[in-house]
Amino acid sequence: xxxxxxxxxxxxxxxxxLKFHETTVPMTHRSLAGYVALxxxxxxxxxxxxxxxxxxxxxxxxxxxxxxxxxxSVLVLPMxxxxxxxxxxxxxxxxxxxxxxKLTPENALDITQPYSTWEERxxxxxxxxxxxxxxxxxxxxxxxNLFEGxxxxxxxxxxxxxxxxxxxxxxxxxxxxxxAQEVTTIQSGPFYNLNFNxxxxxxxxxxxxxxxxxxxxxxxxxxxxxxxLYPDQLETIRQRFGVAQRTLQWQCAEQKFQYLVNHPSxxxxxxxxxxxGHCQQLQTLEQEMQQAIAILNHxxxxxxxxxxxxxxxTQQFEALSEQMWEDLIALTRYVxxxxxxxxxxxxxxxxxxxxxxxxxxxxxSERRLIEAHVxxxxxxxxxxxxxxxxxxIPIIAYGHHEKLDGTGYPxxxxxxxxxxxxxxxxxxxxxxxxxxxDRPYKRPLPLDVSIQILHEEVEKNHINGDLLNVFLQRQxxxxxxxx
Numbered sequence: 001x002x003x004x005x006x007x008x009x010x011x012x013x014x015x016x017x018l019k020f021h022e023t024t025v026p027m028t029h030r031s032l033a034g035y036v037a038l039x040x041x042x043x044x045x046x047x048x049x050x051x052x053x054x055x056x057x058x059x060x061x062x063x064x065x066x067x068x069x070x071x072x073s074v075l076v077l078p079m080x081x082x083x084x085x086x087x088x089x090x091x092x093x094x095x096x097x098x099x100x101x102k103l104t105p106e107n108a109l110d111i112t113q114p115y116s117t118w119e120e121r122x123x124x125x126x127x128x129x130x131x132x133x134x135x136x137x138x139x140x141x142x143x144x145n146l147f148e149g150x151x152x153x154x155x156x157x158x159x160x161x162x163x164x165x166x167x168x169x170x171x172x173x174x175x176x177x178x179x180a181q182e183v184t185t186i187q188s189g190p191f192y193n194l195n196f197n198x199x200x201x202x203x204x205x206x207x208x209x210x211x212x213x214x215x216x217x218x219x220x221x222x223x224x225x226x227x228x229l230y231p232d233q234l235e236t237i238r239q240r241f242g243v244a245q246r247t248l249q250w251q252c253a254e255q256k257f258q259y260l261v262n263h264p265s266x267x268x269x270x271x272x273x274x275x276x277g278h279c280q281q282l283q284t285l286e287q288e289m290q291q292a293i294a295i296l297n298h299x300x301x302x303x304x305x306x307x308x309x310x311x312x313x314t315q316q317f318e319a320l321s322e323q324m325w326e327d328l329i330a331l332t333r334y335v336x337x338x339x340x341x342x343x344x345x346x347x348x349x350x351x352x353x354x355x356x357x358x359x360x361x362x363x364x365s366e367r368r369l370i371e372a373h374v375x376x377x378x379x380x381x382x383x384x385x386x387x388x389x390x391x392x393i394p395i396i397a398y399g400h401h402e403k404l405d406g407t408g409y410p411x412x413x414x415x416x417x418x419x420x421x422x423x424x425x426x427x428x429x430x431x432x433x434x435x436x437x438d439r440p441y442k443r444p445l446p447l448d449v450s451i452q453i454l455h456e457e458v459e460k461n462h463i464n465g466d467l468l469n470v471f472l473q474r475q476x477x478x479x480x481x482x483x
Contacts, residue, residue: 003027014103043076046114070108075115079131090127162223173208175428182474199389207396214376228354244336252289309361403462
């Protein structure tokens with residue numbers, strides 16, 4: 001199917017009851033509008049029903065027939081941009097002597113006249129202005145599509161770096177936008193004068209989608225860390241336990257050999273006699289080895305258990321794991337002989353620090369690197385030449401880890417220093433972090449528990465209580481399918 005013209009808008013004073021519906025028609029040389037669109041030439045026709053034979057175009061008389069009309073004078077002009085590319089066609093029909101006259105098929109020839117050269121020049125200027133408006137509108141749409149595509153691609157980049165939080169940016173954006181829309185409808189209270197237009201809602205959406213983009217500046221190993229120890233660390237520790245166990249077995253075999261050399265006996269190696277002193281000594285050495293291996297296995301199980309992140313509060317973790325800490329302290333003092341003959345500890349101080357984390361799976365230094373993603377996001381977003389209506393995106397995204405009491409990061413902003421759009425995003429961000437089912441280091445919390453935690457954040461003066469009330473009363477969380 002070839003190119004088509006969109007019949008976008010029409011007006012006819014002689015047919016006021018005509019109900020216009022946008023339609024498309026083939027763009028061919030045979031129609032007046034099609035000819036002008038394809039060639040860029042103007043047509044000024046005194047009587048479209050009496051065209052000179054042999055012309056490549058002709059009048060489509062279906063309209064006249066269907067609506068009892070009579071087309072006489074016609075002026076068709078191309079709407080061209082500054083590159084002389086045709087963007088549309090402007091078509092005028094039936095230039096009347098007096099505007100108030102109503103045209104009928106019977107009086108059409110009497111009350112109409114051809115379009116003058118002066119009128120053609122004026123309408124051509126109008127067509128040029130219309131073309132500029134269309135071009136600007138197309139350009140605006142292209143810019144919006146460009147931003148939309150860029151934002152979508154950026155979100156994919158974030159999720160490819162941190163698959164564990166896949167979908168987080170979209171969920172935060174959905175929650176924040178819904179909250180902003182609900183706030184806009186409020187007619188009383190603290191948000192009475194707070195209204196977000198469509199452009200501002202789009203700004204909030206983009207800021208929410210890109211709030212974690214700075215994670216591209218965080219080491220991938222930290223972003224993808226699932227447990228307290230990194231996989232290569234755990235594998236190294238397992239190898240140490242294996243070496244330690246083989247060392248115990250070798251030492252036991254060496255002790256048995258030395259005993260047999262120093263205490264020759266006529267009893268065979270397969271001889272087992274509980275009254276035989278030689279056998280008792282060998283069994284004692286074997287039992288000591290098995291006990292040592294059992295302790296070693298217990299320590300390894302302890303490491304495997306501690307490696308899994310806990311969601312308990314610090315004091316609960318310590319109270320429930322008192323014996324665990326004693327075993328861990330003993331483990332840090334355990335020394336084995338490595339393959340190079342050197343005595344070494346099974347765990348390094350860094351590994352002990354990681355395993356003793358009471359909550360989560362990140363050390364302080366790792367957490368600081370994660371927190372740096374906020375500054376990375378801001379610096380990145382500041383480099384983008386946002387349009388005027390989107391210029392606050394970097395500022396809105398920058399503060400999503402700030403707290404009203406000033407204990408947040410990275411700027412330590414307080415109260416009204418934090419943009420209200422950011423305060424909305426913060427609630428959405430916390431809510432999704434609590435309820436998300438894709439975090440390897442924690443289980444998703446049920447709705448009632450998540451709401452209770454949000455209320456506690458209000459009591460600590462970390463988040464806006466009025467916004468949380470709107471979030472809960474208007475059930476903003478249902479946008480994610482939560483009920």
